Amino acid sequence: xxxxxxxxxxxxxxxxxxxxxxxxxxxxxxRYAGAWFRQAPGKEREFVAAISWGAGSxxxxxxxxxxxxxxRDNAKNTLYLQMNSLKPEDTAVYSCAAELLGSNSHLxxxxxxxxxxxxVTVSS
Numbered sequence: 001x002x003x004x005x006x007x008x009x010x011x012x013x014x015x016x017x018x019x020x021x022x023x024x025x026x027x028x029x030x031r032y033a034g035a036w037f038r039q040a041p042g043k044e045r046e047f048v049a050a051i052s053w054g055a056g057s058x059x060x061x062x063x064x065x066x067x068x069x070x071x072r073d074n075a076k077n078t079l080y081l082q083m084n085s086l087k088p089e090d091t092a093v094y095s096c097a098a099e100l101l102g103s104n105s106h107l108x109x110x111x112x113x114x115x116x117x118x119x120v121t122v123s124s
Contacts, residue, residue, distance in 0.1 A: 002026045002113050004096050009118030016086050016122070022079040022096030022115055030074035033102030035111060036081045038092035038120075048094070049081060050104040059104040064090075086122045093117040 008020040022034065035050035049060045049070035058070055069082040079096055095118075097111035105111070 002029060002032060002098055004098060004113055004115035006094065006096050006115045006118040009094060009120045011121045011123065012086055014087055014122055014124050017082070017084045018086060018120060019083070020081040020094055020096075020118060020120070022081075022098075024077045024079065024098060026077070028100075029072075029077040029098075032098040032100055032113075033104060033111075034070070034072055034079040035097045035105070036070060036079075036094055037097060037108060038090075038094045039117075040089075040092040043092075045095075045108060047106040047108075050106060051079070052104040053101055057104050059106060061106070083120070086120075088122050088124045090120065091122050092120060094120050 003025040005023045033053045036048040037045050039045040051058050051070045067085045071080045096115045098113040099111045
């Protein structure tokens with residue numbers, strides 16, 4: 001099990017960039033797959049991006065592909081989400097998730113470790 005704490009959210013304007021961070025506890029984070037999900041008010045949680053453990057294969061939702069980049073720094077036990085060209089429809093609470101020896105899955109059920117989330121608001 002790992003504990004996850006997100007940071008980096010905030011209020012930005014459309015077209016701006018933002019980088020989210022997800023700090024993980026423990027010494028074996030390099031063996032965890034990581035992912036970002038988001039939930040807008042009144043909507044279900046949706047997948048954003050994921051990265052596998054080991055080779056670090058990535059997978060993105062179609063709505064963010066080409067604008068967002070997921071990465072990890074195992075030495076710092078941190079997962080990142082670089083968000084460029086932000087749009088008002090990107091407004092949501094962003095949560096990171098992790099799974100031991102996981103793949104770059106887009107399914108919430110494949111992750112057992114979750115952070116509390118950080119708010120991202122994009123104004124038009």
